[in-house]
Amino acid sequence: MIKLENVYKSFGDLLVLKGINLEVAEGEVVCIIGPSGSGKSTMLRCMNQLETITSGKILIDGNLVSHIDEGKDLLNLPEKEASKLRTSLGMVFQRFNLFPHLTVLENLTIAPELVKGEKKENITGKAMSLLKSVGLLDKKDEFPSKLSGGQQQRVAIARALAMNPSIMLFDEPTSALDPELVGEVLEVMKKLAEEGMTMVVVTHEMGFAREVGTRVIFMDEGQIVEEGTPEEIFDAPKMERTNVFLNKIL
Numbered sequence: 001m002i003k004l005e006n007v008y009k010s011f012g013d014l015l016v017l018k019g020i021n022l023e024v025a026e027g028e029v030v031c032i033i034g035p036s037g038s039g040k041s042t043m044l045r046c047m048n049q050l051e052t053i054t055s056g057k058i059l060i061d062g063n064l065v066s067h068i069d070e071g072k073d074l075l076n077l078p079e080k081e082a083s084k085l086r087t088s089l090g091m092v093f094q095r096f097n098l099f100p101h102l103t104v105l106e107n108l109t110i111a112p113e114l115v116k117g118e119k120k121e122n123i124t125g126k127a128m129s130l131l132k133s134v135g136l137l138d139k140k141d142e143f144p145s146k147l148s149g150g151q152q153q154r155v156a157i158a159r160a161l162a163m164n165p166s167i168m169l170f171d172e173p174t175s176a177l178d179p180e181l182v183g184e185v186l187e188v189m190k191k192l193a194e195e196g197m198t199m200v201v202v203t204h205e206m207g208f209a210r211e212v213g214t215r216v217i218f219m220d221e222g223q224i225v226e227e228g229t230p231e232e233i234f235d236a237p238k239m240e241r242t243n244v245f246l247n248k249i250l
């Protein structure tokens, strides 16, 4: 579903991703852990084309979406096609970024309407069933400011799903939440994983990574240092850097 081949990304002189090779298969839940500043968010943002890579290749769903060599764009995808490919990836950020002037229901219907040109009456049914699945159908006419952080983040997940993505990317979706609200969001993500969604999750929630992750990747200084099953990474890390990191946080 996702393939990164020798991906490099710099911001000016700062080299942030140093030759990332990664494949994510259908139905996998890949959890990415690692210290702050190691390039986790940048990697996710490169996957869904929010950042342009400096060199390397990215394939999504079998389609080449970036191919850059020594700064030369060898693919030159027309913007229309690039934006269509982007919709196969849903993204949920640390901050919920809901549209404050729209109701919960409208937050779900706006992108399918504007980006995909779907008719409102056709998508309302699906939006309602998504709200039901995240336990927030009764909030459909509320504005985001009336919801708790956990509820807002569940709306953000439903909103991403309303675009029918084949892959969901999560960037520390629970880091901005009060501790008592973390569980309800992880629960929704766990359900999504059980339904077979392909997911890449940057997280500090090691319990989630262990229970729901099919694979755990440890990143440090722009590189994938180690990857394996949750048991391999948490119970018997092979690399010293992984060990040091886990000892700090567990």
Ligand code: ADP
Residues within 6 Å of the ligand: 011, 014, 016, 034, 035, 036, 037, 038, 039, 040, 041, 042, 043
């Ligand atoms: P993580 O998510 O693992 O904490 P990030 O991917 O956010 O790491 O950041 C990796 C490095 O890239 C950091 O040093 C950060 O300051 C830098 N960085 C991220 N985004 C930008 C940007 N838009 N411009 C310049 N530097 C950036």
Ligand code: MG
Residues within 6 Å of the ligand: 040, 041, 042, 171
């Ligand atoms: Mg980050």
